[in-house]
Amino acid sequence: MSAVLDGPGQCDKAPAPAQRAQRDPRLLWWLGAPLLSCCLALAASQGAYAIGLADLPRLWALWWRPADAPFDPELTAAQVFWHIRAPRLLMAALAGSALGVAGAVMQGLFRNPLADPGLIGVSAGAALGAACCIVLLPLLGLMPIGFAAGLSGMGITMLGAFAGGVTVTALAWRLANTQGQVQLANLLLVGLAINALAMAGLGLLTYLANDTQQRALNFWLLGSLAPSQWATVAAVLAPTVAALVAARWLMRPLDALALGEAQARAMGVNVKRLQTVCVGMTAVAVGAVTAVIGMVGFIGLLAPHLVRLLMGPRHGVVLHGAALTGACLVVLADTAARTVAAPVELPLGVLTGLIGAPVFLYLLRQRGTRP
Amino acid sequence: MDLSANDLVVHHGNRRTLALPHLHLSCGQVHALLGPNGAGKSTLMACLAGLDLRASQRVSLGGKPLSAWHPMALARHRGLLSQEHQVPFDFSVRDIVQMGRYPHTDRPHPDEASLVDACLQQAGAHHLLDRLYDQLSGGEKARVQLARVLAQITAHPDDTAPRWLLLDEPTAALDLAHQHGVMRLLQGLAARGLGIVVVLHDINLANAYADQVVVLRQGGLVAMGSCDAVLQPELVQRVWGVACHRLHGGVTQAEAPASWSRGWLAFS
Numbered sequence: 001m002s003a004v005l006d007g008p009g010q011c012d013k014a015p016a017p018a019q020r021a022q023r024d025p026r027l028l029w030w031l032g033a034p035l036l037s038c039c040l041a042l043a044a045s046q047g048a049y050a051i052g053l054a055d056l057p058r059l060w061a062l063w064w065r066p067a068d069a070p071f072d073p074e075l076t077a078a079q080v081f082w083h084i085r086a087p088r089l090l091m092a093a094l095a096g097s098a099l100g101v102a103g104a105v106m107q108g109l110f111r112n113p114l115a116d117p118g119l120i121g122v123s124a125g126a127a128l129g130a131a132c133c134i135v136l137l138p139l140l141g142l143m144p145i146g147f148a149a150g151l152s153g154m155g156i157t158m159l160g161a162f163a164g165g166v167t168v169t170a171l172a173w174r175l176a177n178t179q180g181q182v183q184l185a186n187l188l189l190v191g192l193a194i195n196a197l198a199m200a201g202l203g204l205l206t207y208l209a210n211d212t213q214q215r216a217l218n219f220w221l222l223g224s225l226a227p228s229q230w231a232t233v234a235a236v237l238a239p240t241v242a243a244l245v246a247a248r249w250l251m252r253p254l255d256a257l258a259l260g261e262a263q264a265r266a267m268g269v270n271v272k273r274l275q276t277v278c279v280g281m282t283a284v285a286v287g288a289v290t291a292v293i294g295m296v297g298f299i300g301l302l303a304p305h306l307v308r309l310l311m312g313p314r315h316g317v318v319l320h321g322a323a324l325t326g327a328c329l330v331v332l333a334d335t336a337a338r339t340v341a342a343p344v345e346l347p348l349g350v351l352t353g354l355i356g357a358p359v360f361l362y363l364l365r366q367r368g369t370r371p
Numbered sequence: 372m373d374l375s376a377n378d379l380v381v382h383h384g385n386r387r388t389l390a391l392p393h394l395h396l397s398c399g400q401v402h403a404l405l406g407p408n409g410a411g412k413s414t415l416m417a418c419l420a421g422l423d424l425r426a427s428q429r430v431s432l433g434g435k436p437l438s439a440w441h442p443m444a445l446a447r448h449r450g451l452l453s454q455e456h457q458v459p460f461d462f463s464v465r466d467i468v469q470m471g472r473y474p475h476t477d478r479p480h481p482d483e484a485s486l487v488d489a490c491l492q493q494a495g496a497h498h499l500l501d502r503l504y505d506q507l508s509g510g511e512k513a514r515v516q517l518a519r520v521l522a523q524i525t526a527h528p529d530d531t532a533p534r535w536l537l538l539d540e541p542t543a544a545l546d547l548a549h550q551h552g553v554m555r556l557l558q559g560l561a562a563r564g565l566g567i568v569v570v571l572h573d574i575n576l577a578n579a580y581a582d583q584v585v586v587l588r589q590g591g592l593v594a595m596g597s598c599d600a601v602l603q604p605e606l607v608q609r610v611w612g613v614a615c616h617r618l619h620g621g622v623t624q625a626e627a628p629a630s631w632s633r634g635w636l637a638f639s
Binding site: 111112113252253255256258259260262263265266267268269270308312313314 | 417420421422442443444445446447449450451453455457458459460461462463466467470471473474476519523
């Protein structure tokens with residue numbers, strides 16, 4: 001019977017079939033881990049206080065010196081490194097991997113390479129939450145010292161932003177839910193409306209804000225890794241690691257989902273649970289990262305694309321690959337933000353957009369011209 | 372292990388799209404599902420596959436309601452080929468067929484490595500193995516998806532329970548040779564004990580290869596039985612509104628395929 005089927009196939013062989021060699025998923029770690037290490041080493045050595053690459057090994061030995069230790073020129077480098085630069089690098093890597101893996105998960109879930117984590121309203125919600133804390137709380141007399149005056153002010157804004165991101169995502173999820181089922185096309189539209197609503201709220205709050213508040217709000221909306229401290233790193237660590245661990249469980253169901261929702265269900269995938277886990281994980285991880293470092297665009301969109309281009313579209317490599325790529329991108333972008341116009345620090349969100357958008361456009365052009 | 376449905380009623384909004392008092396399909400046979408557009412064929416397929424959660428208590432496979440099956444176990448026992456073949460991202464053909472092995476993750480086949488090749492070979496798409504799925508023609512995609520479903524229901528050698536294959540218009544995008552090739556493949560699978568349900572629009576294709584024909588119209592069962600008994604001009608006139616005439620095969624060649632002797636329908 002297969003002879004009949006094979007017959008015509010052999011004569012219509014394509015002249016030059018477009019092929020992609022099957023790449024070993026382990027290559028991801030062999031390539032990605034050294035790349036991330038190089039990025040981190042480069043980022044560690046650059047900055048306002050020059051630390052030579054050769055000094056880095058020596059600094060490991062002085063790993064914990066209290067910041068308020070008596071001044072000692074020998075130890076200054078170690079103090080700068082361990083209290084300012086190291087938490088910042090770690091935060092960059094964590095934020096990048098959370099945004100990257102969340103972007104890959106959203107693209108897999110929506111079966112659309114143009115999806116990004118902001119789609120479900122988490123970024124806009126976080127922005128609204130932060131704006132509420134910055135503008136409304138002082139009106140109620142809850143923050144007499146004003147924004148950014150010390151850790152407590154920052155902490156409250158961060159908590160507000162996180163709560164805003166998660167709440168708005170939950171609201172979008174609830175509104176997209178009809179008769180116990182979430183239609184993804186519906187979630188997309190609801191997310192669009194919710195985003196517009198949150199942006200309107202944000203606009204209103206920006207209009208009401210005074211000068212100081214407006215500056216704080218701007219700083220937050222443009223994104224920056226400056227508020228990285230060990231405490232904030234610890235806060236972001238748990239959601240990011242949870243997202244990376246969840247990704248291990250998500251990769252095969254997301255592959256199956258690429259065939260379509262009905263087919264995935266016929267193959268035994270619990271699509272409802274998959275959707276819930278994907279959206280929940282994105283809300284928590286991206287919400288936490290956005291709450292701490294503000295709005296950083298394009299990483300969630302770009303990182304999965306870069307991985308797919310190099311390693312193929314299987315989620316086994318795309319999810320963790322996007323985390324690695326996202327980490328590299330944010331570490332590099334932050335290094336550029338700190339050094340390009342030193343001593344002025346450029347906003348991180350501006351840099352990721354400046355670097356990310358042209359790269360993305362280039363990829364799109366490549367896609368269009370591929371035979 | 373038979374597939375049966377009782378009191379199956381499906382509503383889409385206020386419209387009743389399917390109402391079947393009883394339907395019994397047995398393994399080892401090719402069942403062709405026929406009917407005009409909007410007759411409820413795809414709805415019935417979704418119900419038989421267990422995708423409609425409300426209907427899954429009314430459909431049973433091997434005497435057990437679909438709602439009582441574990442989704443993974445059900446996925447190993449019946450495959451569904453739907454009409455939607457669109458896949459985002461540029462997966463290779465090998466990736467696509469491998470996705471069919473998803474329900475077997477916990478207990479791989481001993482020949483897991485060569486399984487993708489074997490399934491593509493069966494579906495007549497082996498030469499496409501390393502191509503990108505997105506760049507295939509519609510017919511090639513359909514054959515790759517067929518290979519994927521075959522991979523899904525390929526059982527571990529220890530598991531001898533018969534499998535079910537539900538195919539929604541598998542021949543729609545295929546050329547003449549591949550249409551017959553696929554139908555012959557289904558016939559061969561049924562001979563090996565699988566149960567096959569296939570939605571077709573070509574009545575002559577059903578007439579040539581099906582063991583049982585199920586005709587639907589407006590969500591209801593019109594007739595069910597052997598091709599000879601069901602596919603008569605009066606029924607075709609009644610269901611499709613097309614006049615036809617049944618010709619009986621006068622083929623006398625000794626080596627003529629069995630299907631030639633079944634005759635065919637000539638449409639005016």
